[in-house]
Amino acid sequence: MAFEPPQRLVRALGETAPQGDDWLEKLPEAARQAVALRELTVERVQVPGGRSSLVVLVRRPDGNPAVLKLAPPRARPESERAALAHWDGLGAVQLLESRTGEGVLLLERLHPDVSLRSLPEAKALLEAAGTLRRLWVEPPGDDAAHHFETVAERTGRQAVAMRASGLADPEAGRLVESALAAREELLATPPEHRLLHGTFRQSKVLAGERSPWLAVGPDPVVGECAFDLARLVRDRVEDLIASPSGAATTRRRIKRLAESLEVDQERLRGWTLFRAVESGVRARRVGRDRDAELLLEFASWL
Numbered sequence: 001m002a003f004e005p006p007q008r009l010v011r012a013l014g015e016t017a018p019q020g021d022d023w024l025e026k027l028p029e030a031a032r033q034a035v036a037l038r039e040l041t042v043e044r045v046q047v048p049g050g051r052s053s054l055v056v057l058v059r060r061p062d063g064n065p066a067v068l069k070l071a072p073p074r075a076r077p078e079s080e081r082a083a084l085a086h087w088d089g090l091g092a093v094q095l096l097e098s099r100t101g102e103g104v105l106l107l108e109r110l111h112p113d114v115s116l117r118s119l120p121e122a123k124a125l126l127e128a129a130g131t132l133r134r135l136w137v138e139p140p141g142d143d144a145a146h147h148f149e150t151v152a153e154r155t156g157r158q159a160v161a162m163r164a165s166g167l168a169d170p171e172a173g174r175l176v177e178s179a180l181a182a183r184e185e186l187l188a189t190p191p192e193h194r195l196l197h198g199t200f201r202q203s204k205v206l207a208g209e210r211s212p213w214l215a216v217g218p219d220p221v222v223g224e225c226a227f228d229l230a231r232l233v234r235d236r237v238e239d240l241i242a243s244p245s246g247a248a249t250t251r252r253r254i255k256r257l258a259e260s261l262e263v264d265q266e267r268l269r270g271w272t273l274f275r276a277v278e279s280g281v282r283a284r285r286v287g288r289d290r291d292a293e294l295l296l297e298f299a300s301w302l
Contacts, residue, residue, distance in 0.1 A: 003027060003028045003031035003032065003045060003054065003056070004028070004045065005024060005027055005045075005054055006045065006046075006047045006048050006049045006054075007048075008048040008049060008050075008051060009049055009050065009051060009052075009053070009054060010024065012051035012052065013051075013052070013072065015286040015288075023072040023073075027054060027070065030070060030102075030103075030104075031054060031056065031068075031070055034068060034070065034102065034104045035056075035058065035068065038060070038061075038068075038097075038106060039060075039061045040058040040059065040060060040061075040066070040068060041058060041059040042056060042057075042058050043056075043057040043058060043059065043065075044056070044057050045057075046067075046112050050217060052071055052072075052075040052217075053069050053070060053071035053072075053075060053077070053217075054069070054070045054071075055067060055068075055069050055112070056068040056069075056070075057109065057112070060096075064109075065109035066096055066106055066107065066108065066109050067093075067106070067107040067108070067109050067110075067112075068104065068105075068106055068107075069104070069105040069106075069107060070103060070104050071103050071105075072103065073103060075103075075219075076149075076219060077103045077104075077105060078100060078101070078103075079148060079149070079219070079220050080105065080217070080218055080219070080220065081095060081100060081105055082140070082148070082220070083148070083195060083197075083218050083220035084105075084107075084218070085098070086137070086139070086140055086195060087134075087135060087137070087195075089108075089210075089214075090134050090135075090137075091131050091132075091133075091134025091135045091211075091214065091215055092134075092135060092197075092214055092215045092216070092218065093107050093108050093110060093206075093208075093214050093215065093216045094107065094108035094210075095107060095108075096108060107216075108208070108210075108214075110206040110207060110208045110209075110214055110216065111206055111207040111208065112206060114206060114207040115202060115203045115204070115205060115206050115207075116128055116202035116203070116205045116213065117202045117203050117235075117236075121236065124202050124235075125232070125253070125256070125257065126260075127205065127212075127213050128200075128202060128205060128232055129257065129260045129261055130213075131205050131213055131214070131215055132197070132200065132225075132228065132229065132232075132261060133261065135195070135196070135197055135200075135215060135228075136194045136195070136196065136225050136228070137194065137195055138193075138194065138195070139193070139194065139195040139222045140195075148195065148220050148221060148222045149220075149221050149222070150221065150222050150223055151187070151190070151196075151221055151222070151223025151224065151227050152187050152223070154198075154221050155183055155187075155274065155278075158278045159180055159183060161281070161282070161285070162176050162179065162180060162277065162278055162281055163176070163180065165281035165282075165284070165285055169281065169284065172277070172280065172281055172284070172296055175273075175277045175280075175296060175299050175300065176277055176281060178273065178277075179273050179274045179276075179277035179278065179299070180274075182270040182271075182273050182274050183270075183274050185270065186224075186226075186267060186270050186271060186274075190223060190224045191224055191264065191267070192224050192225060193222060193223065193224075194222070194223070194224070194225055195220060195222055196220065196221050196222065196223060196225070196227060196228040197215055197218045197219075197220065197228055198218055198219035198220050198221040198228065199217065199218065199219045199231060200215065200218075200228050200229075200231055200232055201231050201232055201235050202232070202235045202236075204216055204217050204218075224267070225261065225263050226258075226263045226264065226267040226268045226270075226271045227271045227275075229257055229258075229261060229263055229268055229271075230268060230271035230272040230274070230275045230276075231275055232257065233250065233253055233254055233257060233268070233272045234250075234272065234275075234276055234295070234298055237294050237295065237298050238294060240298060241294050241297055241298065246298075246301070247301040250298070250301050250302070251301075254268055254269055254272065269302055272302055273299055273302040276295050276296075276298050276299040276302070277295070277296065277299045279291075279295050280292050280294075280295030280296040280298075280299060281296075283295060284296075
């Protein structure tokens with residue numbers, strides 16, 4: 001069959017590599033080779049799919065369902081593989097093979113169209129918190145073959161781009177300065193060192209068979225738990241912005257999540273600010289002005 005990448009993936013990769021590369025051009029042949037090597041039967045490409053990878057629903061030679069995922073090097077697929085191997089199915093989708101180096105992952109099949117976003121908000125946040133409790137484990141030891149990026153390293157790269165955006169966009173400049181100041185303060189005294197999902201939100205938790213809810217699509221990082229929880233705080237941001245009580249709801253959400261996962265409330269607020277501003281200025285930089293407005297307004301509440 002033809003392995004045409006969904007337009008959502010094409011647009012997203014265009015944002016992360018505006019100068020272009022040849023990964024998309026090579027993707028159909030890479031997918032065909034990955035399928036043939038594993039003797040898989042293809043059912044369909046998942047649409048709309050993700051923003052950083054091609055997801056193909058397949059069956060293994062024994063007839064069992066699985067997912068074949070292909071991602072470009074800039075999406076750090078080998079970091080994802082290492083994290084999934086370390087979690088070994090606890091709270092996250094199960095890795096089905098140990099083959100490395102291709103940017104190809106063979107994964108347990110979950111229910112791709114049923115995420116926590118299908119639940120009422122209160123129930124979704126409760127289930128999300130339970131999933132995070134299982135994911136936040138000690139990272140592999142120093143002698144492990146894979147060393148994960150740290151929160152300091154990742155946010156350091158982001159901070160460079162944020163400073164440039166703040167200078168170019170006076171409207172966002174005050175929020176950028178506040179976010180960068182919060183980052184410096186937070187990195188001075190990290191309370192723990194855990195393996196984190198990295199991009200955790202409701203849509204990254206899917207319904208499964210062996211467990212009701214399992215996380216997918218990590219961009220793993222090592223650091224404090226509040227960093228991982230921060231992205232969850234702004235879930236359903238469109239609804240928050242549209243609500244007259246959005247700011248108050250956000251503050252209550254921070255308090256509730258911090259208490260339920262024993263995370264310091266002020267640290268969670270600080271990382272929520274940093275991550276919202278970083279996402280907002282990045283959205284504006286690539287022309288997603290509506291997303292930028294929502295995120296920066298949300299950040300102004302913090």
